[in-house]
Amino acid sequence: MWFAVKNDVAAGRRSMRSRLLQASVSMLLLLGISSASAEETFNTSFIHGDPSAVSTLANGDDILPGSYPFDIYLNGQRVDHKAVDFRKISPEKPIQVCISARDYLAYGVQLDESEGTASDCYDLARHLDGAKLSYDASVQKVDILVPQIYLVPVAQGSLSPRLYDHGINAGFINYNFSGSNNRSRTSGLNSNSNYYFLSTNSGLNLGQWRLRNNANWQQQSGKSRWRPIASWAETDIIPWRSRFQLGQRSTSNAVFDSFQFRGVQLSSVTDLLPDSLRGYAPVIRGIARTSARIEVRQNGYTVYSTNVAPGPFVLNDIYPTTSSGDLQVTVFEADGAKQNFSVPFSSVTHMLREGIWDYALTAGKYQDGTTNYQPRFIQGTLSRGLSHDLTPYGGLLVAEHYRSGVLGVGKSLGVLGAASFDTAWSDTELFNGDRQQGASFRFLYSKSLNALGTQLQVAGYRYSTSGYYDFSDMVSERSSYENGRYRNEYSDNTQPAQGVPGWAEDRRKVYYTDRYNNKRQRLELTLNQHIGPVSLYSSVTNQTYWGSGNRDQTFQVGMNSVVKEISYGLFLQDTRSNYGQKDRNITFTLSMPFTVFSDRQITANMNLSHSKQSGDSYNTGVSGTLLDDNRLNYYLQTGHSRSGGQTSTGDVGYMGSMGNAEVGYTQSETYQQGTLNLSGGALAHGGGITLSQPLQNTIVLVEAKNARGVRLENQPGVAIDRAGYAVMTSAMAYRHNRVALRTEDIGAGLDVPLAAKDVVPTYGAISKVAFETRSGQSLLIHLQGTEERSPAIGAAVFNVTGSNVGTVGTNGSTFVSGVNSDERLQIKWGESAAETCWVTLPAIEIRQTVGYQELNLPCRTQ
Secondary structure, X not given: OOEEEOOOOOOOOOEHHHHHHHHHHHHHHHHOXXXXXXXXXXXXXXXXXXXXXXXXXXXHOOOOOEEEEEEEEEOOEEEEEEEEEEEOOOOOOOOEEEOOHHHHHHOXXXXXXXXXXXXXXXXXXXXXXXXXXXXXXXXXXXXXXXXHHHEOOOOOOOOOHHHEEOOOOEEEEEEEEEEEEEEEEEOOEEEEEEEEEEEEEEEEEEOOEEEEXXXXXXXXXXXXXXXXXXXXXXXXXXXXXXXXXXEEEEOOOOOOOOOEEEEEEEEEOHHHOOHHHOOOOOOEEEEXXXXXXXXXXXXXEEEEEEEEOOEEEEEOOOOXXXXXXXXXXXXXXXXXXXXXXXXXXXXXXXXXXXXXXXXXXXXEXXXXXOOOOOOEEEEEEEXXXXXXXXXXXXEEEEEOOEEEEEEEEEEEOHHHOEEEEEEEEXXXXXXXXXXXXXXXXXXXXXXXXXXXXXXXXEEEEEEEOOOOOOHHHHHHHHHHEEOOEEEEEEEOOOOOOOOXXXXXXXXXXXXXXXXXXXXXXXXXXXXXXEEOOEEEEEEEEEEEEOOEEEEEEEEEEEEEEEEOOEEEEEEEEEEEOOOXXXXXXEEEEEEEEEXXXXXXXXXXXXXXXXXXXXXXEEEEEEEEEEOHHHOEEEEEEEEEEOOOEEEEEEEEEEEEOOEEEEEEEEEEOOEEEEEEEEEEEEEEEOOEEEEEOOOOOOEEEEEOOOOOOOEEOOXXXXXXXXXXXXXXXXXXXXXXXEEEEOHHHOOOOEEEOOOEEEEEEOOOOEEEEEOOOEEOEEEEEEEEOOOOOOOOOOOEEEOOOOOEEEEEOHHHEEEEEEEOOOOEEEEEOOOOHHHEEEEEOXXXXXXXXXXXXXXXXXXXXX
């Protein structure tokens, strides 16, 4: 018995493809293929073959008869994943792929029903001119090529429901925690305050049902409160392109203004349409003068809270509780100052393609976070795409003390853009018994002038008569009525902070009016313009009320540009509310990348800001990333503000496989502040509990046993844990999603036959993708046996668990992978006991290099 370590035959990747190449090259050399024996070719699929494998290699077949899981592609588009039959019709002919006529029809192939369409092994090439059927056993793929004339017309990008994966039964919890501690000294007085905010969204998947809950916990000034926001159950009804929801959800804003409710809803689902037949969440921009906390509210609920560095900030991951409703943004500065502004959240009524229906039927009780009045209601809406680029739409809403109807139409104007116009009517019974009737007229317009670099995203105007109340106005009117007058409550942030921490409770104020100030006019405008390297953007929101000369108004305008990797920007914001609060600020930013002592880039940042309320401030600093995948980020900054004086800030963030963490510290002349942000998720499944980065709605559980440390592609910081699992935190529902292991992380002693897979999850699914892995060494064994019991070419090699780990070549030369010391292997080339022998491996030296070891071993009967 002897060992001789072969030279490395590959370097780098240890995927199965490279292993198959190694085995194939070795076997081809061992088989001594020549022109005289060209009819016998080595079957590479034997390495991971079927237990019924026999030693025939005639006719060049590279797969044995049987049923195997294959992906099926039609004209390059994956249409199915199923067990495919491979049959040997006759010894002279190659093996045949068997697909039934019923399957072809399901894939959209038009067949003549009179020509054998009942067959479970339909000969497609014989019945359709130009059709071809082929397969690749090494990647388990069947290719069907059919001329377009024989295909049922479908929209580009359409996917077969056969591909949909409803996922596994599992539960999860997602969390986002932010905490702050502020110690200040003003006028000889010391103060110490803490603020903590935790938001969670959790869920349980059972079959095709998704159970969900959103809640948050808040603590400040020694008071804490746990507040449930919404709980619901939902499932998609795929044949109807619909979704059924039960619990606390929100209505669409396509026809009526959106509002939250508790009840049931059946509605059409846009996600089930292909991209070619079909989206909105606002981006929030602003300026923080100090290390600040940003809080976003919608309908009375805090939906987002995070800590940001001094300077400009962009929040593009807001998850509103409804699909419409203004977002109230508050910037809590560390020195006690505050900024308030409103971000409008509405969209142009969508245009539908001809033949597409959009509908929603909702019944329940009105419910949000600001009122105890919860009237019952029923609402129905309907839109339909017609010819000539017309989309009529309308709806009815009937509730306690309220009725309303909407009728409108959307129209594509060709080169002029798209517009919609609708009129709404309402009949409202006020709390004092008066009855008000009125109408509202809305005009929406959008246009992209690509040739000029201009994009007019949304232009909207609404005018309502004094008697018109939308549903939310009616609820608010009844809930705010007190003793013949209307209570109006707001937060007064115009007074100086006087050392009060930025996260102290809002200074609430109340005033009363003789009439309810329902909406009169509303204008929304968003405009983007590109001029060479310069990007300009602006937005205007202006809303007035009946019975009041005040208005809610937000005006933002800015520009960004890059010159030789140096970027700069200018941002102006002017806000005022109908409560008399006003503020205006302007900010200039500059950033410049450079490299010091390494190939990693560091960015120098500077911003100058002036606020009408808070005065002047400036900040300068550096930021950068470290570690692979840029998992560690940091920034150091110093600056000055009128209220805080000279201020210095440091912050470090880490993105790990089991969650994200960020810590920061700020020191100024009047206060010290520490901040902490934590976010992540925990997924409970049949294999245990897997910690992860923050989870989105649709996720993928990745299983790769014995592959600890192997990272996922396109998921920075995420790697297989010690239990053999990792989580891909976001996937697109009803779309192809590539799930792949990084092959450069697959080290010696680990085999992964297929390192990339594809999955099409349904909405809210927790899909599971399992990768086959083999832990152990690769060996080239020269088997020693008697002439009567010598293994035949193509004999399969199995380990004690029954897994195929290799195959036999000529003269007993056998390549195996994923084996370990003292392991017992079975060599089988037939069904009788005389066609089986056993090999016992000796102690194998563990090699860290890529390659295989070579040895001589006897093959015994027992």
